[in-house]
Amino acid sequence: MAKAPLAEELRPKSLTEFVGQEHLVGRGGIIKKLLRSARKTNFFPSLVFWGPPGSGKTTLARIIARDLKRRYHEFSAVNTSMKDIQNILQNNRKNSQDTLFTVPSSQKKSPVIFVDEIHRFNKAQQDKLLPHVERGEIVFIGATTENPSFEVIGPLLSRCRVLVLGQLSQKDLTKIIAKAEKAVTKTLDSQSKHFLVEAANGDARVLLNVLEIAANLSTAKQISLKEMRQALQRRQLTFDRQGEEFYNVISAFIKSMRASNIDAALYWLARMIEAGQDPLYIARRMVVFASEDIGMAQPTALVVANEVFKACEVIGYPECTINLAHGVTYLARAKKDRSSYNAYFAALDDVKTHGNLPVPLKIRNPVTKLMKNLDYGKDYEMYTHQDLLPKKLQGKKYYNENSEQT
Numbered sequence: 259m260a261k262a263p264l265a266e267e268l269r270p271k272s273l274t275e276f277v278g279q280e281h282l283v284g285r286g287g288i289i290k291k292l293l294r295s296a297r298k299t300n301f302f303p304s305l306v307f308w309g310p311p312g313s314g315k316t317t318l319a320r321i322i323a324r325d326l327k328r329r330y331h332e333f334s335a336v337n338t339s340m341k342d343i344q345n346i347l348q349n350n351r352k353n354s355q356d357t358l359f360t361v362p363s364s365q366k367k368s369p370v371i372f373v374d375e376i377h378r379f380n381k382a383q384q385d386k387l388l389p390h391v392e393r394g395e396i397v398f399i400g401a402t403t404e405n406p407s408f409e410v411i412g413p414l415l416s417r418c419r420v421l422v423l424g425q426l427s428q429k430d431l432t433k434i435i436a437k438a439e440k441a442v443t444k445t446l447d448s449q450s451k452h453f454l455v456e457a458a459n460g461d462a463r464v465l466l467n468v469l470e471i472a473a474n475l476s477t478a479k480q481i482s483l484k485e486m487r488q489a490l491q492r493r494q495l496t497f498d499r500q501g502e503e504f505y506n507v508i509s510a511f512i513k514s515m516r517a518s519n520i521d522a523a524l525y526w527l528a529r530m531i532e533a534g535q536d537p538l539y540i541a542r543r544m545v546v547f548a549s550e551d552i553g554m555a556q557p558t559a560l561v562v563a564n565e566v567f568k569a570c571e572v573i574g575y576p577e578c579t580i581n582l583a584h585g586v587t588y589l590a591r592a593k594k595d596r597s598s599y600n601a602y603f604a605a606l607d608d609v610k611t612h613g614n615l616p617v618p619l620k621i622r623n624p625v626t627k628l629m630k631n632l633d634y635g636k637d638y639e640m641y642t643h644q645d646l647l648p649k650k651l652q653g654k655k656y657y658n659e660n661s662e663q664t
Contacts, residue, residue: 264470265463268437269317271324274499275463278430279314279423288421289318293325300367302326304391304398306376306406306415309423312461315401318423319372328397329369340386344369348397348648368396376400379411384411425460435469442473457490457619503531507533508543515544516551520590527586537578541567544585555595560636562588601657608651615648 261267270276272288273283282289296302302322316332323330331346346369364514371390373379379387389416398418402409403427408418427433433456439445446454450472458465470488472481507529516521530540541563548563566585570578624634645652 262424263467264438264441265466268434268441268466270321273321273325276314276317278426279318282421283318288419289322293322296326296442302397304396304418306400306402306410306418306420307423308406308420309406310394310403310460312458312463312465313423313426314459314462315423316372316400317397319370319401322399323370323372326367326370326397328367330372331369332372333374335373335375335383337524338373340383343387343390346371347390368394370399372399372401374401375403377402377404377406381411384414388414388417398609426458426462427460428455431455431458431460431462433467434465438466438469444473444476444479444481445482446481446486449483450481453483454485455485492500511540512547513544515547515586515590516594518590518592518594520587523586523590524583527582530591531575531579531582537575537582538567538569540582541585542568544582544589547589550599550615551594551596552589552592553595553598555593559589559592578663597657597659602654612648612650615650618646618648619646621646 274373276283292302309315379591390396406415468489472485475489477483507526511526514526545563545567548559562585566581569581619633620636620638622634624630647654
């Protein structure tokens with residue numbers, strides 16, 4: 259039988275073995291309280307775990323099911339259909355090969371159904387889960403790396419308790435390394451340990467996978483920094499282009515340019531490029547920024563942004579990264595003026611509030627004799643200083659030049 263990967267071998271089987279997420283599993287943590295209550299009431303709520311990769315979502319689901327002594331069925335939304343889950347429900351009184359542990363056949367408790375990456379289920383699939391959760395036929399535990407407010411339908415979310423998991427701290431990762439060193443019967447020197455903790459970026463799975471490879475590469479009792487670097491090869495920075503992290507990074511990019519912080523803007527640019535973001539998407543955001551945030555303070559910014567977009571279109575990666583960096587530096591350095599942007603949305607607000615207000619007669623076009631007889635275009639002057647807004651809005655000022663220039 260093949261040896262289990264180190265990450266699976268060291269997976270905690272109880273809360274006492276679990277590392278990290280003290281706010282959930284530590285003294286006074288909600289999971290500990292819910293499990294204690296379930297022993298008396300036989301009730302456990304459905305949950306949604308929201309947290310980054312390698313933070314312990316799957317492990318916690320397994321620990322909960324084990325503590326509750328319920329049948330446990332684990333699915334990934336990437337390759338699971340609702341029919342698979344419904345088949346489980348139809349046979350929930352029978353023993354299943356998917357269970358992690360033995361449950362007496364007389365046990366009539368509802369099973370724990372764990373769905374990893376629940377955000378991959380579409381609305382229709384999530385709708386089909388709803389009645390089973392509502393009737394208490396299952397204890398549903400969903401896991402997601404994305405904001406459930408956007409990715410989980412409201413009715414299902416309202417029937418679950420959302421628990422937020424954070425990245426594991428350096429202290430947490432160091433504890434996991436100590437356990438792993440015993441398992442692989444090798445130690446890490448201080449440099450390789452520090453490198454591994456930094457490279458893992460809060461992800462226990464990455465940490466254990468890299469450590470296991472390094473242990474197999476090493477012929478000595480102590481794993482060196484060189485071997486650790488060799489095991490890691492190259493850290494991949496990726497993000498789901500429909501997910502929250504994507505929006506977080508682009509938001510940081512725009513806000514850094516807005517604050518004229520060139521260094522931060524270039525860092526977030528590099529993050530997107532390294533993750534493989536489409537250069538035209540980045541360039542389009544820069545074109546929008548040039549009008550929205552720089553505007554009349556430096557109108558040539560729009561010209562520069564458009565030229566960067568064209569350069570990306572013609573050249574592509576990798577050379578167009580220099581065009582993007584050039585453009586970002588220019589936009590971040592430019593003076594900022596949101597007067598035009600603010601003025602437009604102030605005018606839009608009046609449009610939405612007041613609807614289709616009549617156009618003043620003097621600026622209507624008298625294209626027929628009847629229109630002329632009705633005073634269309636009467637007293638119109640090409641370069642008039644008269645108020646040309648609808649009567650109800652006359653006197654309104656939307657555009658205040660340089661009102662927000664920095």
